[in-house]
Amino acid sequence: MIKKVAGITVLALGALLAGCVGGTGGGNSSEDGGEEGTISFIHWRGEDKAVFDELISKFEDENPDISVEMTIYPSEQYQSTAQTLLRDGSTGDVFTSFPGSQFDIINRAGLFEDLSDEGFLEKYNDELISVGQLDGQQLAVPLQLVFNQPVYNVGLFEELGLKPAANWEDFLSLCQDLQDAGYIPIAFPGSDIGPGQLMNSMVMNNAPNEDVFDQLMAGETSLTDDWWIDTLSQFQELDERGFLNQDSLGTNHSGAISLMANEQAAMLGSGSFAMASIKEMNPDLELGLLAPITTTEEEAEWEGIHTTTFMLAVNANSTKKGAAKKFVEFLSDVENAGTYANETGQHVTVEGVEYDSEELKSTIDWTERNTRFQPRFLITNADVEKAVLASIQAVLGGDSPEQAAENAQQIVDQHID
Structure with missing residues (x-):
């Protein structure tokens, strides 16, 4: 069965980051304001553009006072520059983060808004979103469940x-x-x-x-x-x-x-x-x-690798946090998460999603196998x-x-x- 990031690892991450300069943003949805206007959504997955265009159009129909401007960056560029883009709050009202070193860097800069009190968290599998937690706060919500193996x-x-x-x-x-x-x-x-x-x-x-x-x-x-x-x-x-x-x-x-x-x-x-x-x-x-097993069968403890990534977050420096949270809530809806999953071929961490694509159906058994969280993303x-x-x-x-x-x-x- 998929194992969440082991408790010892989460504690270790917490110990590494507890003394970070900065800290996360505060506030809750009732005090955020900024519930209309144009919000900026930035991420790195160019292959998801078509489905996000579809979802954004639906969101704007349901929320006529909010429009979403999406910008997609190449993956390597996004990893190295996202924290700079986010600093003044004008870009990335909603943004995505990789786990590991990028999560660490963005947290150190104090750019994550705390989402702990948001109702949409109930739509997710608790274990699978633990990688977005730190010091008792839910700083980001990983949408994707992927298997990092051949x-x-x-x-x-x-x-x-x-x-x-x-x-x-x-x-x-x-x-x-x-x-x-x-x-x-x-x-x-x-x-x-x-x-x-x-x-x-x-x-x-x-x-x-x-x-x-x-x-x-x-x-x-x-x-x-x-x-x-x-x-x-x-x-x-x-x-x-x-x-x-x-x-x-x-x-x-x-x-x-x-x-x-x-x-x-x-x-x-x-x-x-x-x-x-x-x-x-x-x-x-x-x-x-x-997954290649590099030991004998008897010595092998793990069958494969999983990662929860494409971590949805709200910029702590945004002036439109209310609108930004509405968009994250929209993406967290079971129907919308299902659209995203089936049109991109990605398993998701939202519970209750029905998969209809053949590639997702053919790999669903891996959610029940003994996989560990991607080691690379534990290098902070x-x-x-x-x-x-x-x-x-x-x-x-x-x-x-x-x-x-x-x-x-x-x-x-x-x-x-």
Whole structure:
């Protein structure tokens, strides 16, 4: 069964952030004012534009005194600049946040309005929105439930008589069988999101304790320890045996999706959020999810990875908080959340949503499996996160796992509190 961010991890995040300068905004909906006019809504998901245009039009029909101006930024740009955009309150009355380091940065700047008293929280699964909580406040509400593990071509696997592997040796054999049959085993978008996505299922059983990155930042473990060296070595093995696409470090996510949709690759090393884009290019594909098990079957503690993300929030510096909260409440409605889910191929954290898309129905079983929250998003320091991901790219670029880990640990050492 999906496990919420473990209590120890939430407490650790709280301990890390409790002394932050700034603090969150206050107020409640009855005192907010600003319940009409034009509000700014900013996020990073360009692939969601059409459904948000539809939902915004519906919202404006129901709330004729409010209009919504949506601005979408590229994901990498959004991660690095969102907090700057939000500061004066004129942009992002409603905004979205990633968990982890971006959530930390925005919180430190005091830009989250506390949503703890809002009635629309009752529409969500309590456990799945815990990642947006800190120090007893609900600062953001994650809308999406995604699985950050490889997508695979179910029909191709069936045609070749293959099935997802239960241990590392079998996973390598699976990749070899796919390669022998003329397919790229894993389309890996190494130039952008690949390292940050595939690392999650690659490390989940090498370091099964969910607070491993808290321990890293406390100096209690190191990237030069076995858990990360083993992970980098396994990335290296996949690359050296030709199980990743050629020039993986020069391949972006769109390119990797094309390899999957064109049936050149059997697996895509990103996550469930890519399934709708694959199906748009090739509606005939039957897709599923799997996670590489990097240990023996007996040693494996986790089956996969989940994340609650696309965290809806209200800008503490907004002068239109009342209108902003109405829009978040609208997006939290079961019918509207269902529209969003089925038109984007995303599971959501709103309870009672009925899924009618095939990709969502085919992966609903993962909500009942033993998955852990995405490890990468538990790295709350952005520089450390970049160093961890860069060590994967370094190994794929030819560095030894030991050297790549040592270089990354030097960055960690600069930030250990």
